[in-house]
Amino acid sequence: MAKKSWIARERKRRRLVAKYAEKRRRLKEEGNWEALQKLPRNASPVRLRNRCALTGRARGYLRRFGVSRIVFREMALSGKIPGVRKASW
Template identity: 65%
Template sequence: MARKSLIARENKRQRMVERYADLRAKLKEEGRWEELDKLPRNSNAIRLHNRCRLTGRPKGYMRKFGLCRVKFRELALHGKIPGITKASW
């Protein structure tokens, strides 16, 4: 489980990206780079990091499911993810 502060920081960045998205796009389109530089750094979408929705784990993230590999395997083995079965041959 990731530290609560890291999860909260990532959520704060996500909200900031959403708030400034339109303004950033407008400034980029007009080429007003000085004003774009004055916006908060965390308002840039490139600073976001994908994290597991259940644990907040940053590594081993599976984008399609929004989970880390550990939780994905655990839920798949219990049949909690529709359409996913463990391979056996």
């Protein structure tokens, strides 16, 4: 489980990115790099980190399911993810 502060920080970053998305796009089209630099650092989408929706784990994140590999395995084995089952050959 990730620290609550890391999860909260990431949530805050996502809100900032959404808030400034239109303004960033407009400034980039105009080529106004000075104004773009004055925006908050965390308003840049590059600074976002994908995290597991359940545990907040940043590494081993599976985009398609939105969870980490560990949570994915637990959910798949318990049958909570439709269409996914353990491979055997």
